Amino acid sequence: MPVLTGAVPIATTTLSAIEQSKRLAAYTAVDKHILPEHKVIGIGSGSTVPYVVERIVAQGRELNKDRVFIPTGFQSKELIVMSNLNLGDVDQFPTIDVTIDGADEVDLDLNCIKGGGACHLREKVLAEAANTFIVVADYRKNAEYLGTNFTPGVPVEVVPFAYAQVLRKLRDVLGSPNATLRMAKAKAGPVVTDNSNFVIDAPFSREIMKDPSTILAKIKMLTGVVEVGLFCDMAQAAYFGNEDGSVTVKRKVESKVVEELILPS
């Protein structure tokens, strides 16, 4: 694996090691991929993405005044607005220069589980709309196979009317006996997405998760499923902040994934 120097030096603050790793990944990815010529930028969801926005804001008003930022949901919309960046929508800008988003887990081939924050429908739309889709995460998300460290399962967004039927099919037909409807934490009842749908979390065996595209296609065919939190063959690169201040970069080069380590400078 090639080893490079020059990971963004970040002052040690009171942030936990995991938060520092997220920030490192986000800052490094912004520095490499959000370039002056990029005018339409997709902003993902989760706890790593605020560091993405922080680094973009640090590029300065001059660069950002002509840019439009497209959110993947309520959280990123608020982030964009609160950061005084220009808010846009994917219907106005169906082609995005770069989308940067977090992930719940990323495998050796850059396939991802997403949807831990129930935003995966809009996240997938913005990933597909982007010329370049970049993932940022801390070291815990860097895995050989999906489902290794992220165990709740594959997030499946489903229309409420169909949830019981989809749950039954996931359990009895597709091989996820422990699939469950995601329940809200501070509200009685299920999580309701930004699109007014429910989410089912469906854990699958290692054997099934070794081939995420196949199970993605099968889940997507169930009537009532709106989107599946498996992003197969979509990311061009993933940046993982490590505990020691280095950044592991996995990127696609001619359809192969190559890995580099950027050491702190």
Ligand SMILES: O=C(CO)[C@H](O)[C@H](O)COP(=O)(O)O
């Ligand atoms: O897919 C997502 C939300 O639906 C997030 O990107 C994913 O959950 C990662 O979040 P975090 O950056 O907090 O680890």
